[in-house]
Amino acid sequence: MTRKRFLAAFPAAGLIPALGVLCVVVHYLGGPLLEGALTEALVYMVMVIALYVFVGNSGIISFGHVTFAMIGAYASAWQTCCAGMRGVFMPGLPDWLLRVNMPTTPATLLAALLAAAFAALIGVAISRLGAFAAPIGLLSLLFVIKTIYENWTSVTAGQSSIVGLPLDVDIWTALLWVFAAIVVAQLHARSPSGLRLRASREDEAAARASGVTIWKERLIAFVLSAFLFAVGGGLFGHFLGTLAVSEFWLDMTFLTLAMLVVGGMRSLTGAVVGTLVVSAVRELLRAFERGIDIGGLDIHAPEGTQEIWLAVILLVILIFRPQGLVGDRELGRPVVK
């Protein structure tokens, strides 16, 4: 395949070497604190890329994807959690599930399949809703599933936490998952189904008139996106080592959406850049709050100012770059004038 044809099929190809270089640099020069922060950002990146698959291509905002992260994280914990303690945390699990001891990777994939199957079921209905009803439908879905998980104590530990998940997510595993997510998202976006979905995003009526069955394309993107988001949820559990239902709530919803919108929700590069920028800003503000020393000058921000500045920075970015930092460009594809 020539370079030109490759870039036409895979316009965001530049992301993979760029992220690879970033990780290598941080791993060898950055120190453990920075590496931990970047690993966390990569876990979020899987989720934001997943969000892009549905939100970016369909133009429909989702307030409910965190549901799939929750399903994925818990289903993965059911297979991998905490050696002999599983029966203590989750006595309601069936016997075979209590005995199984799955490595993290297949466990994450199986958990994501469960989330995708659930998404397919609910998506048949959700994908028929319009631009305002769909986000509310998805938000309601999050309320329903979160309430169920909170009260289904025998398999989720309810309002308390599950601790001792195997800590299997380091910077390289997270990076490989990000690569996989990028490839999947890109293949979908350039596939006939993805292109039809993007057409419906630009002009619903015209797409429909050209023979696009919008709900079907939305459903495909929705299921794929739920799968990837659940992978992100599984990684989240294996990165932190603990799980609590309250983690999968509005904060995570807003954070992942903000990352996508700040970067530019119409491009895969936007999802990646947005995640990195928002994570970097958060880390920087956190560091300022702890106090940093620049050339003998001790800069120490008062406690609690971190959140205020994060909100202000978000607003400023949105006001000055309403299409997101990268708009609809992709890293790797030359800008078409």
Place this chain on the structure above:
Amino acid sequence: MNPIQLIVDALSQGSLYALIALGIGLVFGVMRMINFAHGELIMIGAYALVVPSASDMARPFIAAWPAPLLIAAVIGFVAVAALATERFAFRPLRRREVDSATLLISSFAVSYLLQSLVLFFYTGRPKSVSIFPSLTRQITFGGVRVAMVDAVTILVTAALLAATVVFLRRARAGIEVRAAAEDFVMARMLGVKANRVIALAFGLSGAMAGAVSLLFVAKTGVLDFRMGVPLAIAGFVGTVIGGVGNLVGAVLGGFFLGAASVLLQALLPEELRPARDAFLYSLVILVLLVRPQGLFVTRGAGERI
């Protein structure tokens, strides 16, 4: 529980949610933006009642003023705050003609900003405050005891709704708001000033948020920096199930949601009550599936081409 008490409870909760949905619906009409920060406007209205401090028994500030002054101060403060969010956050965005997704995210950012400011000045510890102590009384009404505050909530909502209807139908400014909600570009061509009509919608919406602050605090007596979020979501969901872009629909949708949550709480079997929200929001999903355009759609509500 006595059925009449239950009905009063449902009406009161429904009224509160209806007021929130109306506030969100007013802004949505002229700007096509779902203002998530509406909940935080309610929250700062409540916090304005007390002096900033870290203690949990807060010293009253506006809360100590005589009632008429207190009401005017809170409603005025929230209305001004709403205008400020419009002027400094949403107007610059509107100039750039951003899509509704970006507007929505920016309203999250505003909401997060307001929360963080309150967290900074008041800390995250919930506070208790008491306003209108006479409202906590129970009144006996045809043999049943009803909390005064519920009766007042219903009456105040009814009065505010009536005033809003009169304003939107009779006053020139109100007619301009409706015209802008119908077709913003056409309204501008006919001489409606965009900035003014949007500011008016924000001001009205803020005043309603202030009224909700007062009613809510009078009932619960607790301040919490996250109290606005569930309220905004309730209003938001109410607006959508009522039918977006339709104020009557928003009010009825909000009312439906509030009343349904109280009724579910009372009528569900004991062991299922903790999972009430699962039932409530399953009901919402069901409503959306049956009526994706909302329960109360007007003619011409579909997207114009």
